Amino acid sequence: MSSRVPVRVTVNGQPHEVQVEPRLLLVHLLRDELGLTGTHVGCDTSNCGACTVHLDGEAVKSCTVLAVQADGAAVTTVEGLADGDTLHPLQEAFWDEHGLQCGYCTPGMIMAAADLLRRNPNPSEEEVRHGLEGNLCRCTGYHNIVRAVLAAAKGIEAGTWAPPPPAREGVEAAEELASESLGA
Ligand code: FES
Numbered sequence: 293m294s295s296r297v298p299v300r301v302t303v304n305g306q307p308h309e310v311q312v313e314p315r316l317l318l319v320h321l322l323r324d325e326l327g328l329t330g331t332h333v334g335c336d337t338s339n340c341g342a343c344t345v346h347l348d349g350e351a352v353k354s355c356t357v358l359a360v361q362a363d364g365a366a367v368t369t370v371e372g373l374a375d376g377d378t379l380h381p382l383q384e385a386f387w388d389e390h391g392l393q394c395g396y397c398t399p400g401m402i403m404a405a406a407d408l409l410r411r412n413p414n415p416s417e418e419e420v421r422h423g424l425e426g427n428l429c430r431c432t433g434y435h436n437i438v439r440a441v442l443a444a445a446k447g448i449e450a451g452t453w454a455p456p457p458p459a460r461e462g463v464e465a466a467e468e469l470a471s472e473s474l475g476a
């Protein structure tokens with residue numbers, strides 16, 4: 293019988309406490325235990341980036357992180373970006389610029405792009421291509437993906453939206469949300 297260990301994690305502002313096998317990967321915690329299937333699995337080699345989420349505000353490939361390593365952390369998945377039926381500006385930009393074909397890579401691309409724009413809100417095309425090089429698109433739609441990220445960056449410049457906050461602020465915001473939700 294395998295022993296399970298407790299993991300407390302805040303995902304998209306919602307606190308969770310789950311019992312997991314020590315070997316469980318974060319991507320499987322998100323998909324199989326929490327039902328957040330927007331985070332995809334596209335490889336078994338840590339190469340494709342389809343599983344990218346934010347862990348304490350930083351983009352990580354969730355197939356390279358054990359669920360137990362997320363204990364006490366705040367995770368944001370692609371499901372945490374939209375505001376109800378209102379798409380996040382990055383999602384809008386991908387839509388407007390035709391930055392997806394089959395869409396399999398898209399959640400990871402968007403989460404990686406959000407992290408890129410947090411660190412560099414006004415990237416050059418070359419910087420976007422470099423920043424997304426850990427994410428693969430099998431439909432080879434890179435050109436429009438880069439256009440989408442650059443279009444989203446224009447929105448930051450125009451003040452219509454702001455990228456996700458730095459890691460510590462992200463954690464604190466998630467903790468605040470979690471305590472509000474627990475106290476509700
Ligand atoms: Fe994580 Fe491919 S599934 S990098």
Ligand code: FES
Nearest residue numbers: 393395397429430
């Ligand atoms: Fe199909 Fe990228 S849109 S893998």
